[in-house]
Amino acid sequence: MTASLRxxxxxxxxxxxxxxxxxxxxxSVREILIGLGIVxxxxxxxxxxxxxxxxxxxxxxxxxIRILAVIGGG
Amino acid sequence: MNxxxxxILRVDLSSGKVSKELTPAELARDLIGGRGFGIYFLLKEVPxxxxxxxxxxxxxxxxxxxxxxxxxxxxKCDWTTKAPxxxxxxxxxxxxxxxxxxxxxxxxxxxxxxxSPKPVTLFIDNDKVELRDASDIWGKGTIAVEKMFKEKLGExxxxxVIGPGGENLVSFASINHDYGRQAGRxxxxxxxxxxxxxxxxxxxxxxxxxADPKAYREAGFALYKACKDAAGLKDWxxxxxxxxxIWCNEVGALPTRNFSExxxxxxxxxxxxxxxxxxxxxxxxxxxxxxPCGKYSRSKKYNSYVEGPEYETVGLMGSNxxxxxxxxxxxxxxxxxxxxxxxITAGNAIGxxxxxxxxGILTKKDTDGLDLTFGNVEATFAMIGKIAxxxxxxxxxxxxxxxxxxxxxxxxxxxxxxxxxxxxxxxxTHNATAxxxxxxxxxxxxxxxxxxxxxxxxxxxxxxxxxxxxARVIWLQNFRPMFDVLGGCRLQWVELGIDRNLYVPxxxxxxxxxxxxEDMEKVGERIWNLTRMYWARENEGFxxxxxxxxxxxxxxxxxxxxxxxxxxSLEDVNQLLDMYYEQRxxxxxxxxxxxxxxxxxxxxxxx
Numbered sequence: 292m293t294a295s296l297r298x299x300x301x302x303x304x305x306x307x308x309x310x311x312x313x314x315x316x317x318x319s320v321r322e323i324l325i326g327l328g329i330v331x332x333x334x335x336x337x338x339x340x341x342x343x344x345x346x347x348x349x350x351x352x353x354x355x356i357r358i359l360a361v362i363g364g365g
Numbered sequence: 366m367n368x369x370x371x372x373i374l375r376v377d378l379s380s381g382k383v384s385k386e387l388t389p390a391e392l393a394r395d396l397i398g399g400r401g402f403g404i405y406f407l408l409k410e411v412p413x414x415x416x417x418x419x420x421x422x423x424x425x426x427x428x429x430x431x432x433x434x435x436x437x438x439x440x441k442c443d444w445t446t447k448a449p450x451x452x453x454x455x456x457x458x459x460x461x462x463x464x465x466x467x468x469x470x471x472x473x474x475x476x477x478x479x480x481s482p483k484p485v486t487l488f489i490d491n492d493k494v495e496l497r498d499a500s501d502i503w504g505k506g507t508i509a510v511e512k513m514f515k516e517k518l519g520e521x522x523x524x525x526v527i528g529p530g531g532e533n534l535v536s537f538a539s540i541n542h543d544y545g546r547q548a549g550r551x552x553x554x555x556x557x558x559x560x561x562x563x564x565x566x567x568x569x570x571x572x573x574x575x576a577d578p579k580a581y582r583e584a585g586f587a588l589y590k591a592c593k594d595a596a597g598l599k600d601w602x603x604x605x606x607x608x609x610x611i612w613c614n615e616v617g618a619l620p621t622r623n624f625s626e627x628x629x630x631x632x633x634x635x636x637x638x639x640x641x642x643x644x645x646x647x648x649x650x651x652x653x654x655x656x657p658c659g660k661y662s663r664s665k666k667y668n669s670y671v672e673g674p675e676y677e678t679v680g681l682m683g684s685n686x687x688x689x690x691x692x693x694x695x696x697x698x699x700x701x702x703x704x705x706x707x708x709i710t711a712g713n714a715i716g717x718x719x720x721x722x723x724x725g726i727l728t729k730k731d732t733d734g735l736d737l738t739f740g741n742v743e744a745t746f747a748m749i750g751k752i753a754x755x756x757x758x759x760x761x762x763x764x765x766x767x768x769x770x771x772x773x774x775x776x777x778x779x780x781x782x783x784x785x786x787x788x789x790x791x792x793x794t795h796n797a798t799a800x801x802x803x804x805x806x807x808x809x810x811x812x813x814x815x816x817x818x819x820x821x822x823x824x825x826x827x828x829x830x831x832x833x834x835x836a837r838v839i840w841l842q843n844f845r846p847m848f849d850v851l852g853g854c855r856l857q858w859v860e861l862g863i864d865r866n867l868y869v870p871x872x873x874x875x876x877x878x879x880x881x882x883e884d885m886e887k888v889g890e891r892i893w894n895l896t897r898m899y900w901a902r903e904n905e906g907f908x909x910x911x912x913x914x915x916x917x918x919x920x921x922x923x924x925x926x927x928x929x930x931x932x933x934s935l936e937d938v939n940q941l942l943d944m945y946y947e948q949r950x951x952x953x954x955x956x957x958x959x960x961x962x963x964x965x966x967x968x969x970x971x972x
Contacts, residue, residue, distance in 0.1 A: 299597030300862035305824070310596060333820045335612035336600055343638060359600050361609050361820055 294354035296323065302360040305329055314350060321346040324358070335361045366390060367576040368430035368876040369398070370471040374494065376487060378560050379420065379479030383494045388473045394878075395966075397888055398429030399850040400456045402474055403445025404895045407454070408970055410476075413902055417449040417552070418534055418559040424477040426467070426565075429852025433468030433573060433652065436585045436871050437592050437863075438854030440464055440652030448551035449536045449559075450710070450765050451786035451810050453900045455551030458814070458849050459525070460651040461543035463567065466523040468852075470569025481561040489567040490522075499563040503532060506703040507541035514566055522568045528705025530753040531558035535763040537710035537788075541702055545659065545672020546651070549707045551787065551809055576877030584871035588863065592655040595861035602648055604637030605658040606676035611636045613680070617928035618792045618800075618819055620685040622739050623716035624782045624917055627793035628926025631689020635679050640691045646670075651854065656861055664692040671699040674708075677813075680791025681712025686719060687739030697745055704753035709812075713788035714762040715748050717770065717781055726775045733757045782915045784811035785900070794918050796931035797822040799834040802941045805912045806838070808896040816841035817859075827928070830937045835944040843889035850888065891965045894957045898971040901956055908954035912942055 293313045303310040306327050314323050320339075324331045324346070336359035337344050350356065372385045396405055403425045415421035425445045432439055442464035448455030467475070470491055477487075484499040502510050507528040514524045524542060531538035531554030538554030539547040548554075557563075575581045592598065600608065610632065613619040617627035633639060644664055649672055650657025663670050674682070674694050682697040683689065701708045715737075721727040722737035729735070733751075735744045735758075751759025761769045766788055770781035782789045787810020794801040799818035804811040816838045825834060848855035851872070858865050865882060873879045901907045922932035946953060950961040962968040 297596045299595065299600070300860060303862065330824050332616050332823045335608055336604075338600060357596055357600065359597050359608070361612055 294350050294352060294356060296356040296358065299357060299359045302329065302358065314356070316350045316352045316354070319347050319349055320344070320356065320358075323350070333360055335359050366393060367574050368434075369393060370428065370468050370473045370571070370573065372471050373474040373476065374472050374489070375476045375478065376494075376496070377479050378477060378481040378485070378496070378562065381481075381496055383496070395888070396892065397850045397885075398473060399427050399441075399443040399852050400445060400846065401850045401888065401892050402427040403443050403456055404454065404892055404899065405970065406474070406476065407445055407447065408895065408899055408902075411447055415447055417447045417452065418555060420480045422447045422556060422559070424553070424556050424560070426475040426477075427852075428464045428467050428473055429850055430872060430876050432852030433465035434585070434875060435653060436853070436868075437588050437653060437655050437857045438651070438848070439852065440654065441849065441852050441854050442467060443849050443852075444540065444548040444553045446551075446553055446556045447903065448809070449534070449555045450552040453785060453810070453903060454808055454896045455553055456809055456849065456896075457540075457548035457550050457553045459540065459542055459546060459548040460854065461523070461546040462652045463523045463525055463542050464852055465652045466567045466569050468569070468573055469571050470567060471571045472569075475565070477557070477560055477562060480559065484561045484563050486563055487565045489565070489569075491569050491571060502563055504529060507705050508544055508703050510564060511541070511544055514564070518566065518568075522566055524564055524566050526564040527554045527557045527562075528703060528753065530705040531555055532563075533753065533755050533763070534558055535706055535752060535755065536765050536768075537707045537763075538705050539707045541705055543672075545649070545661075545702060547702065547707070550709065550812060554705050575875050577874045580870065580874035584867070584874050588857075588867050588871060589655055591863040591867055592857055592861055595863060597861055598656055601658065601860050602656055604641060605648075605660050607635075607637040607640050607660075607674070607679055609676050610679055613792065615927065616819075616823060617795070617923060617926040618797065620680050620789075620791050620793050622687050623685060623713075623720040623780060624789065624793050624915070625720070625780070625921065626923045626925050627795060627928060628923065629684035629689065631687075632684065634689035635683045635691055635694065640674075643691055644695055654854070656857060658856060658860075662695050664695045666692045667696040669696060669699050671695050671702065673702075674698040677791045678708040678712070681709050681716070682745070685712050685716045685791070686745055688742055688745065690742065693742040693745075697749060700746060700749045704749065706749070706753055709790050710765060710788045711749060711752060713782055714752065714766055714769065715745055717766045717777070718748065718758065718762060720780050721773065721777055726773065726777055727758070731758055779916050782811075782917065784914060785911050787811050789915065792819055793923070794914070795923050796827050796928045796933060798828065798830050798933055798937060798941060799825075799838055801914055801918055801933060801938070802835065802945060803838050803841070805914050805942070806842070806945060808893060808900075815846050817845075828931065828933070830940050832944055832948070835941065835948055839945070839948055840886070842893055843886045844882070846892070847885050847889045850892065891967050894962060894965055895967055895970060897951075897957055898962070902971070908956060909942060912955055914938060
């Protein structure tokens with residue numbers, strides 16, 4: 292079983308148009324972001340199973356992760 | 366004309382005469398609406414050198430083809446005038462429900478001209494237009510006045526109202542609507558006050574013609590579905606614009622103690638989750654909005670209710686003043702809204718005064734005994750009132766930091782945080798060169814809404830000064846303000862990231878005219894050049910010097926946070942401007958070349 296990750300807002304444009312990924316547990320959200328080519332400092336919010344987490348959260352099996360960027364701004 | 370109300374209402378306040386004229390079809394074709402209409406009429410009808418607070422200045426309130434239509438974000442209108450704060454171009458965007466009622470009353474624009482001999486309310490109910498005596502409500506706060514009208518006339522009437530700030534001609538007075546929405550920046554409220562217009566009350570029930578009703582329904586539905594399916598909808602709606610506060614602090618962009626730092630030790634107390642937990646009662650959206658960023662909040666500590674605070678207010682009334690209590694920020698927000706002054710400039714002005722106090726340039730003798738130490742909540746509340754009443758030190762601050770620092774001198778100009786006289790909104794730009802350029806070249810002064818490029822800085826490398834960054838800023842400046850032309854909100858595209866091409870069939874179904882985004886960006890470029898020419902027309906010697914950023918951002922690196930010690934050099938600032946002017950096809954002094962105006966087809970509009 293893996294975990295699922297969903298990118299919000301304009302982030303999908305940064306990674307070539309996809310916004311849903313299956314990710315392997317055991318790595319941090321930060322590592323996954325870097326692997327996708329996303330600079331972690333552009334991320335405003337990491338939500339795992341509807342709870343806010345840090346970018347250093349270690350992904351567990353079955354996690355549903357949402358990544359919210361501040362690409363557009365106010 | 367499909368997608369338009371079809372008429373312009375002209376109100377001559379000096380004579381009391383009201384008249385209507387048809388919206389010119391060629392104007393709708395070339396500049397579409399909203400701020401496109403605004404700059405066209407500002408150039409054409411307000412004479413060169415007009416006093417922003419005199420009878421020659423006018424207020425142009427414009428909707429666009431999105432306004433009042435069933436598509437996400439169709440609740441915006443533009444308020445264009447000559448700015449009391451800057452002496453240049455002002456264009457303030459107002460959300461809520463005012464624009465929809467304008468459209469349903471058949472109006473694409475309301476022009477206020479002249480000066481009324483006594484306080485009045487402009488009352489509009491479809492074709493009924495009256496100027497009503499407002500002597501009994503002159504002096505009252507915006508919230509009480511709106512409540513009074515709603516109770517008297519009904520919830521369906523929409524109200525835009527100034528407070529004592531506008532009446533007293535505070536140069537950054539705002540216009541309040543829907544209790545907590547503002548046409549905020551540049552001093553548009555002071556222009557209303559100078560014309561003795563306390564409020565505009567509007568209601569309409571007319572239908573809006575659309576070119577293809579079936580395609581309109583389908584395209585509108587597709588836009589709403591895209592918003593509903595967006596991954597960020599839940600989080601965006603939960604926290605609204607304050608979602609960015611923690612992030613800004615992490616990346617050193619949170620304005621702190623008059624922008625001397627970009628990281629605030631009390632950030633957690635101002636965060637989106639803290640706000641949601643402590644004070645938010647419910648979400649509140651504008652007309653037709655599927656992703657309401659507005660938050661209706663209650664402070665137990667101050668026993669008060671307010672819409673907000675938005676991120677900008679959190680940044681300027683919170684961290685920028687050394688205040689880390691969300692309830693105090695909400696209360697400051699309420700005071701500003703009710704008195705009718707812009708929270709962004711007010712937070713800057715008080716921050717500047719606090720730094721003057723810290724440095725001994727201002728003392729208790731100047732502050733009527735107030736201890737203006739950073740973090741003093743009660744002194745902040747008191748200063749908001751003094752500004753709105755132009756009382757004591759408040760009279761100086763009511764002029765904005767550019768003029769205030771010039772008057773006070775003693776080196777205070779060095780930490781007056783503004784561009785072209787407009788105070789910077791809530792992103793510290795010590796080391797974010799694209800965002801710095803966005804502020805330097807914004808067409809109303811240091812405001813973020815035209816181009817927001819700080820994430821791009823982080824993606825590309827914050828300190829880099831490269832043509833790609835400049836191109837990004839220019840693209841954003843041409844594209845993002847198109848929502849202010851169309852009479853809509855950009856946040857569904859900005860924050861939810863919905864495909865912007867979904868708007869294209871909706872516009873076509875409404876107006877019958879196919880326009881790609883490339884076509885619309887060309888309109889955006891025309892408007893950008895027109896507003897630049899307006900600045901040049903109104904300000905002798907206008908040019909490169911006016912685009913320089915606050916000294917703090919190239920001379921004083923932050924001493925804390927993730928970008929500690931980092932700063933943009935003056936050389937880089939100049940290089941940014943060189944590249945910007947070149948890419949805009951402007952001359953080395955930052956003025957559009959004759960051939961550029963000709964190529965854009967606007968040379969006759971700027972004579």
